Amino acid sequence: MILRKQALCFTAVLAALASSCGSGDGSGDVVTTDVGPEVAADVFGPDADAVVPPDPVYPDVCLGLSRPSAPACGSIRRQGCCDAAGRVVWCERGALYCIDCTAAGSSGACGFKDVPAFTGYDCGGAGDDPRGLFPATCGLACEPDCDDGRGGARACGDDGCGGRCGDCPPGEWCDDDGACVPAPGGVVQGRLEYEARVPAFDPLAGPTLEEVPVVLPGAGIPVTVADALGAVVGQTVTGQDGAFLVPLARPRAQDDVLVFATAQAGPAGPMFAVLRPDAGGKARSGTWPTWAWSMALDGDEVGTVRVTLAQGAGALHVFRLVASALDPVVAHLAGGDATQVVPLAVLWAPGVSWDCGYCYASRMPQVPVPGVHLPDSVFLDGHPDGSSAWAVAAVLHEVGHAVLRNHSRSDSPGGSHVVGQLLEPTFAWAEGWTSFFGVSMHSRWLGAPDARLWAVVFGASGARTAFWMDYAAGLGAAATTTPPDLRGGLGQFLDERWVTRALWELWDGDDVDDVGIADDCALGTAVMTRTLASARMLRGDRGFPGADLVDFLDALACDEPGRQAPVLSLVRDELGFPYDGAVTCP
């Protein structure tokens, strides 16, 4: 016993000393559940501030982790590469960064790393990407190969670079030559559906969940037929109605099983997954597994599989929502390249609550199985009497934080914020945009406008808190949203709900019907999303220092000059913000 105590003491002292030397990433220690600056720990990170293009630029300069070395990335991607001078260069939010791995004090030569919080080229890495997707040498690119060897192109199968040459119609098999053929083993077919809970809104008591669940199609869910040893015999993704036709490599056998899971395959590994934590508490990294459901196959006709609430149907719901919300992100913020989206873990399980309620943390990695790394995490409250997986806009609000952080700019100081507070513009922008992302992506998913964000959470003392807001319900004396001061400046503090409201009014009328103000702005998801990553948004600054609504409106004016008149009319005349449109475009 004495030895053990000494060992513990020794370990603790060493840990403290190592910490005092400033080494290690310390990622497990930095994150706290108290509310602090969102990126307070990123003292030397690309979030720090630097949006101003340097002069001269890379390759003449290599400015390290905290400042971009060039204002554009060219062909260099998020994963980066090693240049001829031994430097690692990579793309972050449209700007090129560089660290000189040959410099004194570097952690080692440039090479590939695959660790939970980070996958790509870095100082102290080793060799090339073993998958060959991201060559080490800058300027080299994986060349997709869809040649069928006979002068034609393969219709299906992998292109060797993480992409696809094409996909076969449901139920067909992709043979070794890349042709779609009738499945050698026939097909297994059926339909997946799940129970879901929908909210009811009481004017006084707020939202509650209807006791009787509805049944929704399990659309877009990956499904595999595996043999008795787990080998994949066939796989597909369920259709919009939840139906599936799994083509089999060989006829169905007695011990085959059907498995569904909440993991979205991407070119460089899972893009995101809904994981099943077994305990809540402090938001943290873990090794929780992916939600999955299995059944023995008794025939080729499976019939309808219904996943109940008790069987974790909420995970299917969350999966569908996140998949839907990430589609425009890949299309408009990642240039259609899904490898440029930072893989995301979404943690949810019935009865498992986090002390942060619903929250997001970047670089808080999850490792559902060894070798699979999901660097960013969204934690969803699973309290049995709370809004759990069913508060859709709140769920997507947290996913929106990942989008804003990884693809646009978030200069928000973070910190505790109460709905209704006037926040500094960067803070109001980050929270307002993520709520807009929540309600707009939910509306897109529904195919109808629904500008309500709501949640029901429980505090440590057991107190139940419910809140709800309808961003299309209008402003005015009867509402609690504080409008901006038309006579104030561009840098005035804002109510995050007003920011969401403004973005909603700019957006609606294209993907879904216009509700709220009958304006002439119907910018839709494509324009609103592209603008987030425009040069003006990423590198300009006007109004309050840092990314805020003014920068977004300026970016809109630069990218969509033909729409400036209705935007000005809406923002100034209808919503009362003193935006002047006096933009300087890059």
Add this chain to the structure above:
Amino acid sequence: MRFGGWLVPVLLFAACLGPRPTVPDRESLPASRVSLLGQAPLALSLDGHVRDDGTWELTAEVTVSGTLAEPPILRVELPDGARLLDGRPAESLPASGTDATRVRRFVVADARAPVQVVVSAVAGGYGASVAASWPPVGVVDRAGTSGFAPIKPTRVGGMPVDRAVPVESDVAPSR
């Protein structure tokens, strides 16, 4: 701590002696802090105790933050058979803005089940409601999701999977 006089400096020296990277690399970016949903502008704590005469004395502390256009309404919800001996069963609380705290005291007789206090503020397209019970209602353990059973390791959606919830279809087994 017999070694306290010299052990710490020695360890400090040893720990810092080796070559350590001083140029931060990409991996060394620390985690961000957690981003949260905005908090409701109402908070409620409810404490209580049983007095010598068997009645319950409850103290509700309501904190109003942010801007509320309408004053919050406090309601006391009594279980069947209980009587409110002291305190108002419903009240419109003055909402004076940020960080206003109101304390209300109640005395309840003949309660055989938890007493609930609810504070709500509703205006326009926005509402918030907080509720607390005394004695606190324990969280019923309804985490009981159907079990996760081991399966042969396979791959679904690009993800290795080795556990799954057993499900059934509406087609009767044929064997």
